[in-house]
Structure formats: C-alpha cells, structure tokens
Amino acid sequence: MRYRSQRNRRKQQSLPELNITPLIDTALTLLIIFMVATPMLKKEQNALQIELPKGNSKEVADTRNQELVVTISKDGKDIKIAFNGKIVQEKQLIEQLKKSVSTKAQKTVFIQADTGAPYGKVIELIDKIKYVGGVSYVALATTEAA
Numbered sequence: 001m002r003y004r005s006q007r008n009r010r011k012q013q014s015l016p017e018l019n020i021t022p023l024i025d026t027a028l029t030l031l032i033i034f035m036v037a038t039p040m041l042k043k044e045q046n047a048l049q050i051e052l053p054k055g056n057s058k059e060v061a062d063t064r065n066q067e068l069v070v071t072i073s074k075d076g077k078d079i080k081i082a083f084n085g086k087i088v089q090e091k092q093l094i095e096q097l098k099k100s101v102s103t104k105a106q107k108t109v110f111i112q113a114d115t116g117a118p119y120g121k122v123i124e125l126i127d128k129i130k131y132v133g134g135v136s137y138v139a140l141a142t143t144e145a146a
Contacts, residue, residue: 055142101134
C-alpha cells in the first residue's frame with residue numbers, strides 16, 4: 001500500500017512551467033524602441049511627399065554638404081514649398097536662404113521638385129534662388145532611372 005501512495009504523489013506533482021512573460025516584455029520593449037528609432041534613421045526627412053523625376057545623370061558627386069534642400073510639391077491645385085524639411089512661403093524661402101548662406105562660402109542648393117509641379121513655377125524659383133548671394137550652384141534632384 002505504501003507503494004501506491006508514493007506513486008499517486010508523483011502523479012499529482014505538476015510539471016514545471018516555462019514563464020514567458022519576461023520574453024514578451026522584452027519583445028514589446030524592442031518593438032517600441034524600433035518604432036521610435038526608425039523615423040530618426042531616415043536620412044532625408046521631407047515635410048512634403050513628392051515623386052522625383054527619373055534621370056541617369058549625376059550632377060554632384062559629393063553629397064555630404066546637402067544642407068540646403070528646397071522641396072516643391074503639388075498638392076491638388078496648391079503648390080507647397082519646403083526648405084530643409086519645413087514648409088515655408090516663397091518670400092520666407094528667399095529670406096531663410098539668405099540667412100543660411102554666407103557670401104564667403106559658395107554653397108549648392110538642391111531642388112527636389114515633384115513631377116506634377118508646374119515647370120514654370122520650378123524655373124521661377126530656381127531663378128530667384130540663383131540671385132541669392134552665396135549660392136554657387138542650383139542642382140535638380142532626380143531618382144535613378146531603371
């Protein structure tokens with residue numbers, strides 16, 4: 001009889017459980033960290049969503065000094081302009097360019113114009129930017145053609 005009681009006790013003991021709560025906590029913490037960090041890793045953050053025209057030529061090989069970027073977007077009937085990721089009016093754009101560029105250092109201004117933006121407006125802005133003191137070159141951004 002004694003043998004049977006020990007046997008019953010062994011059956012009643014529960015198997016050890018694997019606690020996965022810390023694993024879930026760690027996975028969710030990593031998910032939150034990646035969700036917060038991913039937008040910061042994006043090299044080029046535009047305030048406007050644009051589709052650049054396709055092209056094969058490379059105008060500027062040194063892309064380290066791309067600190068002056070003007071983005072032109074067509075949103076319905078409206079044309080929106082952004083300077084270094086911040087939406088501005090056309091008059092404010094010229095003023096901010098004058099503040100950002102010193103006359104001693106000749107800088108390149110990069111124009112990112114949407115394919116739907118009116119050609120005349122893009123040329124008008126390029127013309128105004130060229131007359132800002134300290135701007136040596138105005139480059140048009142394109143995406144690589146397939």
